[in-house]
Amino acid sequence: MSKYYAAVDMGASSGRLMVGWTENGKMQLEEIHRFENGMVKKDDELCWEFDRIFREIVTGLKKCKELGKIPVSLGVDTWGVDFVLLDKDGGVLGNTVGYRDHRTDGMDEEVYKIISQNDLYARTGIQKAIYNTIYQLMAVKKKYPQYMEQADSLLFVPDYFHYLLCGKKVNEYTEATTSQLINAQTNDWDYELMDMLGYKKAMFNELVMPGTSLGNLRPELAEEIGYDLEIVVPCTHDTGSAVLAVPANDDDFVYISSGTWSLMGVEMARPDCSQQSCDLNFTNEGGYNHRFRHLKNIMGLWMIQSVRHEYGDKYGFAEICEMAEEAKDFPSRVDANDNCFLSPDNMTQAVKDYCKNSGQQVPETLGEIATVIYTSLAECYARTVKELEETTGRTYSRIHVVGGGSNAGYLNELTAKATGKEVHAGPGEATAIGNITAQMLKAKEFASVEAARDVIHESFGIKIYQA
Known part of the structure; x- marks a missing residue:
């Protein structure tokens, strides 16, 4: 009789409870x-609805019983950097603010008054992103010191x-590395850095690795x-699960x-905290069994998801890909990593x-807008491959695209053409598969x-796009 394992895989726009077995x-x-997910405005801040989301998880667990697929274990993965502060009674302090909120504006400068960007990178190996936990905590410290x-x-x-x-x-370790508060050499909290920044060390918990049991459900649940x-x-950071x-x-x-994001990189046994890696804005996030994900965060399909929503969700992503392909000769490009798209x-x-x-032709139709985004993403991937090969001293023969974006055939074709690499697409449900794999x-x-x-290779279809 099969054993079932449940994964709650939550992205920035939706979540789902998946069950896996062999x-x-x-x-x-x-x-x-x-279920739907997304940030909502509360007290002029962009916030997550965690109370509602938790009830969705419970609903999913009830459905497992109804379907006769009762899991033996469950794990949750989500995006990185965001957090909740709890008081001594377990109550949430303040709003559950999300990473796209502007509370971190200027907080990088506050951090760099205490430690330089280069020294911070040398300690943590994590790329600068204004939404990182280290800057969010500085915003809490400055604006709501009582919560700290x-x-x-x-x-x-x-x-x-x-x-x-x-x-x-x-x-959990892989998620914690996205905070920019983990020392890349010790794989533990950088308490000295916390002291420098004036962050309360006692609120940071024991670090645990993927595969750790936390015990059983609360009895009432x-x-x-x-x-x-x-x-x-x-690997509670969704990219960590996807890479697994x-x-x-x-x-x-x-x-x-x-x-929603495109995370492009390689697995490495040791982090690269060099100045060259810092200048190229690569990051070294933690992975399964202390492997490092040496990668770059690229804006990704967030841009297409947003445009689709602005068109009233009338078109599926496959339809948008077709429209983009029809408009493939449209010449304009954007920098997919520009903060104006965050x-x-x-x-x-x-x-x-x-x-x-930027003096380029302005796209008017949905197809033209989509082809600008897709082509710009592919060109960004091509630049990133060259930078990866420069920092690692390696030449790589192929690209594995996993996650929902692996189903974007037009983007995969553009990526193969732009990079000159063979593209292997799939599995599309990589994050949930990686979550369940850690449990298995x-x-x-x-x-x-x-x-x-x-x-995994034998179980899920892989489509190959030639360069």
């Missing part, structure tokens, strides 16, 4: 419950959901859903975890304004990561 030597995956004083515990988003599920407060299960920590699911065991490839009031207008302000590794269903990746 059958006849292959991994199977089924979506049980899907009252804080008993800092929990990143997946840590917070694990706490709501089982009552245990920990910080087990009673509500009608069964009990174990909470097993996956890359279906390859050699090292001759670059990966792109393609979704959180604009209107993405469509932001693309038009960028083209106008803990349960000894796979003897090793390599064995798991072999099964």
Whole structure:
């Protein structure tokens, strides 16, 4: 009889509860419950609705029982950097503010009054992004110092959901590395850095690795859903889970975890905290078993998702890809990493304004806007591949695209053409697969990561695009 494992895989626009199991030597995956996610304005801040999302998780667990697929364990993965501060009674302090909020404006300058950007990179190996936890905490310290004083515990988003599920407060390693507060050499909190910045050290919890058991559900929650299960920590940073699911065991490839963000990089045994890596704005996030994800954050499909929403969600992503291909000769390009695309009031207008302000032809139709975005992303990937090869001293033969963006065939074709590399696309559900894989590794269903990746390769379709 199959054992079922549940993954709550939550992105910036939606979440879902997936169940996975092995059958006849292959991994199977089924979506049980899907729900909307997104930031809402509260007190003039962009915030997450964690109370509502938690009830969606509970609904998904109830559906598992209804379907007769009761999981033995559950793990949650989400985006990085965002957190919740709890007081000594477990109450949330302040709003659950998201990374696209502008509270961090100018907070980098406040941090650099204390430690230079280069010295910070040498310690943490994490690229500068204005939404990183280190800058969010500086915003809390400056604007709401009482919350910093009252804080008993800092929990990143997946840590917070694990706490709501089982009552245990920990910080998972891969997620914690996105904070820019982990020392890349010791793989532990940089308490000296916290002292320098005036952050309350006591609120940071024990670091745990993927595969750690946090025990079972809270009794009242087990009673509500009608069964009990174990909470097993996956790579709670969604990119960490996605990279674990890359279906390859050699090292001759670059990966792109393609979704709201495009995370492009390579796996390495040691971090690269060099000045060259810093200047190129690469990051060294933690991965499964202390592997490092040497990568660059690229704006990704957030731009297309936003434009689609502005057109009333009338078109599917496949339709938008077709429109983009029809407009493929449109000449204009944008810098996909420009901050003007991080959180604009209107993405469509932001693309038009960028083209106008840079003296280029302004796109008017949805197809023209989409082809500008897709082509610009592919060209950004090509530049990033060259930078990766420069920093690693390697030449890579192929690119593995995993995650929802692996289904964007037109973008994959553009990527192969722009990079001159063979593109292997899939699996599309890489993050959920990686989440479940960590649980299965803990349960000894796979003897090793390599064995798991072999099964993933056999279980899910991979499409190849020639350069």
